[in-house]
Amino acid sequence: MASIVAVVTMRRESVGGGAPIFLAETEAQLEETAFLLEKILDASVHDLKNGTFIVVNHHSK
């Protein structure tokens, strides 16, 4: 099963739970943080289309 390793969001109130949450002020910042996390964590970024990106590890076994 895939697992969420990090969350990047502009709407802090919409996210909770166990994964690390990164706050972003602007769309550009959101994109930039998500980009860096994808490269660092080797996990893909998915858009929840509500101002939140999740970084998901698809090959956890």
Next chain:
Amino acid sequence: MSVSTFLLNNKYTIGILMGVLFGLLSRLFMLRTDYRQYPTHPHGKIIHLSLGIIAAGLGSVAVPALLKKDYTAITFLTVAAQQFRDVRNMERDTLTKIDGMELVQRGATYIEGIAMVFEGRNYLVIMSSFVTSFAAITLNWYLGIGAGLLSLIVVHLLRSGKSLSHIAAVEQAEVIQDGADLFVGDIYIMNVGLSSNQDIIRERGLGLILKPFNADGKATLSNLGQRQAILYDLSTILGVYRDDGEPALIPMAKLDMKTGRLAVFILPQERDGSKAVETALRVPILESAVRMPTEAKVNEKGS
């Protein structure tokens, strides 16, 4: 001493030599290193040629053993069977280990298919050399050559499997990146979050849609191993635009569950639609992925 008496006196030796020769020929015949570069050149090939010689020797020596009523000697064929099962295990282990280092993986089903072929081909070598030396020893040396040539034809017929063109039609389809959603034609593939990746996919992505001809094709195409084989072949032949640490740029195949069509999304180095279609049509159908629901009793009634 005339030639004919020499041939008569050394019947067994000549038979065995001819058996080994034809066995080796059939192994050479079946040992092709194609675009997948497997078996690797030159050492992978040397390994399999040597094993081929062993198999050929076993096959041809079995005949004099039988003729001298040395029936228990046949049991050494079980040693051969054990030996070639080990070949299969060896190939499986190697390929599985190598597979972890591939940008686009073969997948377990493809690996199993290749390993099975290696084992099977050694038995074909035994068959070929047995038939040759049997004919050469019991009948005549030129009939031995005839039998050997015949066995090469049989080997050739058994060598090639079917390709995707037998079970499905392939056409190119548009890659649509609608915001984060990625589609090939009308089939949803995945969610791509980063706009940088979306741009790469818009620029480099290539889509194919495979339409199975019947229920059998549908079942085979839906097999995950078969899908991975399609992705692997396309990526090997057309190149792949991805790297380690780029998890979003991944070739993928998704099923349209309503109709059984398979959408294939790839990121080739060489973005040539017609070549991709051609390549997909030639992807081998994996033996272990084949399903024949139409052969079932319940499905025969209605037709």
